[in-house]
Amino acid sequence: MALHLPSEIVVERFLPTARAMLATELHERGLTQQEIADRLGVTQAAVSKYVSGDPNLEPRLAEDARMQRTVERIAEGFTTGEMDDYEALSELLALVREYEDRGPICELHEEAMPELQGLGCDLCVRGQDGAVLAEQQVLESVRKAARMVADTPAVVDHIPNVGMNIGMALPDASDPLEVAAIPGRIHDLRGRVNVPSNPEFGASEHVARAILTAMAADPTRRAAVNLATSDELLDSARERGVEPLEFDAAYEDREAHLAELFEETGGVPRVIYHEGDFGIEPITYVFGETAVDAAEFVVEVVGE
Template sequence: MTLQLPSEIVVERFLPTLRVRLAAALDDRGMTQQEIADRLGVTQASVSNYVGGGVEGEKRFLEDERFEATVERVAEGFADGTMDDYEAIAELLELIRAFEDRGPICAIHETEVPALRGLGCDLCIRGRDADLRAERTAIESVRRAARAATNAPALVDHVPNVGTNIATARPDAADELDVAAIPGRVHAMHGRINVPSDPELGASEHVAGMVLAAMDVDASMRGAINLATSEAVLAAARERGIDPIEFEAGYEDRRRRLAAAFEERGSVPRIVYHTGAFGIEPITYVLGETAVEAVSLAAELVGDGDGE
């Protein structure tokens, strides 16, 4: 693991980029290199290097409209005397806070510290708290489940044409943004399960919706994977004493309808399926307390189904 603080990114990447761009903006407004150096707190030689193209700066800052707007505002204030150093620092600190809140600083931090990837991290804004730990736990559950899926060859033949997703919700999940899943879904490619990217919060709609409906009735049922509906898998479930529940394929008000069906049954079943509709592929959802548990059950069921 690489330990790097966001403040290091500010000092090592944001500040040099800011100086390069601000020096150029002040130069365009007719200030001398020594005047610019005094404003920026650097040497005249450094300013000469900045305006001469000797330092390029970080593209992720330079391409952000907020960065350019702040630079222009500060440069104009310095040039016409309407902004002092205190006001300029206030403008720049506000920009840094915005960039730390899922902005370019956050993106660079995520690249430099792989443990943060996929967390939708706002550690700089929230600090260390229970919410962040819950997010990490959900994401790690999906990561482990995806790894298990790639090691279950029998699942390949049961991946729907639209793809599979694997999900685990936070314990207090309210909507899809609280459910970790695989962006872009999981697909069968060349006889193998292909997981295109690391799990993230908010990366699923339909599998997440199924999990949320289950949690409306049983808060412990926080994991799921979807498969193509097949009689073999449904039969394998029944042989294990699992009684699947069927529902209509339409998407309208699906969460409410599913929760009502679970309430009527008195529990959340491990297998929930539909047989499709116009433009909707038949899908079976395998549920569990986590994504790992759901994938484990799915792998057992497709193994039984393929063996018949």
Template sequence: MSLVLPSELVADRVVPTLRAMLARRLDDRGATQQSIAAHLGVSQAAVSNYLDGFEGEPLVAEHPDAQATVERVAASLDDGDLDGYDALAELVALVREFEDRGPICELHEREMPELRGLGCDLCVRGVDSEAERERAALASVRNAARRLATTPGVAGVVPNVGTNVGEALPGGTEVTDVAAIPGRIYTMNGRVEVPANPEFGASRHVATAVLAAASVDPSVRGAVNVATDDGLLEEARARGLRTLEFDADYEDRGDHLRERFAEGVPDLAYHRGAFGVEPITYVFGETAVDAAERVVALVAEDT
């Protein structure tokens, strides 16, 4: 049996094909070869080769998921909606999808016919479920932050202390079990700015609220904090969302929130501030993305 590693096929067949597809999409959008090379991390000569009749792997190039991902990444890179990290994350997710009974499996069986019919799961065997949960939480917070940053009107509800968005791991009990944005999300010149990629343990304030909610209702693991705004609260109530006011000056806010949530976690929990404490509202959701989408919906109606 000739030993061909799946990673060899990814490096030799899949990655060059995806790069060529991205190069062509960016070229179609008017990008220069120099900028394409910078996006792809290759030389300008390589870009020229990709654009001049490079024949990639048809199993990848013709796959609808590959075409959709490449189109989305190319458009987002060209528009500036994605940074290099997020573009890489999209492509890594595609490769992982292709490793699980996808084109990479088919390529591997083509190179090693002995694998056919064995139900091979080399690429997905032994996946660390805890690591997968952590990656999912980080991705959710990253997507939620991007949603907040690209939605008109959100800047108007960012408090002076900044906004944050967090998601707790299933069963999480500590601040380090909650992914959030380091340094908080802030506004500059009327725009929402996200200063860094999410990390675990990055925000004690949003983590305290998320963990209190999750301890009462484990399905609620996401939250966004915004400024307390009467228009936003009125719109929430008009939509049938449950709001709950709590006191701002409790020394142990986590315990206080757990007590206040005894009859169920509200959709929004808010306080009116205290001496040296800015009025804040926590918007909850099953995930960070759900919480962010709830903020976006309320802001859209309130504005």
């Protein structure tokens, strides 16, 4: 992991772009290069580069309307004398704070540190509180689980036509938005397991609802993986001491039926499945305490 602080993005991407845009605006308003240099705290040579037409701007910042308005406002204030350095600094700092709250700086930070993707840069905005740590742990577990299934070629034979997903819920989740999964689902791509992107909260509906129903009966069952139902898969689970539980394939009131089934059995089995119905593909769910726990069992039952 390459460690990058958000302040590095500000120094290396935001500040040069803001200075170049300001230099250009002030140049167009008739200020000399030395006057601009004195105002911006840079050398005359730097200003010359800024206004030469090749300032190496960060496009996502330079093309943002908020940046353009702020630069024009500061340039106009400097030119007319209605804005001093303190007020200009205040304008730029306000823009930085806005950009760090799920804005362009946040996007650039996520690109520099892919581990932040899916968190919306909450670590920067909210700090390292318990909620953020819980989200990080869930996302990391789903990421590891996805790598595990992607590295197991045999999994590809058990991916449903509708796609496979790996989900894990926050400890007190009550809504699919509090369950992390793989956006776009996992698919068979020319004979290999294709994980299209990093996990995000709210990326699943069916797997998420299965997890939430399971959690209502057993709060430790916070994760699940869906697979295509097959005799091979179910027999492999039985060989490992796990008796799969069959449930009704119908979508109507599925959660209520599952809740009743879990109550009758006194808990949530490791594996549940249905044999499909008209227009409904046979699906098996493997539950776990974490996404990694569920994926480990999937890798075990599908074999190498």
